[in-house]
Amino acid sequence: KPTLEDATPGDLRFVLPYRYIADILEMLKALDKLAPGVWSAHTLLYGVEVKFYSRQLKLNSGLETEVKNLFAVGDGAGVSRGLIQASATGIIAAREILRRSALSVQRCA
Structure with missing residues (x-):
């Protein structure tokens, strides 16, 4: 039970x-x-x-939350509905992370 x-x-x-x-x-x-x-x-x-379609987190254009370096993607972020759109949000966040990584590498050089 x-x-x-x-x-x-x-x-x-x-x-x-x-x-x-x-x-x-x-x-x-x-x-x-x-x-x-x-x-x-x-x-x-x-x-x-879990369905958060009606809830939307506060995100910047790179899908970062108000917590630095915490990204929200997929349906749980409240910005997409469906597999294709949810997977696209992962790409958006990944590009932002890669962009920041490249900037960090340039600063260290």
């Missing part, structure tokens, strides 16, 4: 790719050696779905 009463039971195999499920199961088996009982028929995993 789930300890989180508001949880909706479901099968993570319907929402996660096979490779993720295989990796999670491998991790649980390995973790069972450190914490016996983790790998059992009674172990429940929570798959959290």
Whole structure:
């Protein structure tokens, strides 16, 4: 029985790719050696779905948050909806990080 009463039971195999499920199961088996009982028929995993479409973080044009060097990308940043747009935000942030890295290297030379 789930300890989180508001949880909706479901099968993570319907929402996660096979490779993720295989990796999670491998991790649980390995973790069972450190914490016996983790790998059992009674172990429940929570798959959290997070949607922040209506929330938008304060970001600059390089997708940096108000916390220096902390970038927010993907759907969680509140600036995209969908895989293509979310992946594009990663490219925007990566370009900004690379630009800053190049400036740092130039200053050291």
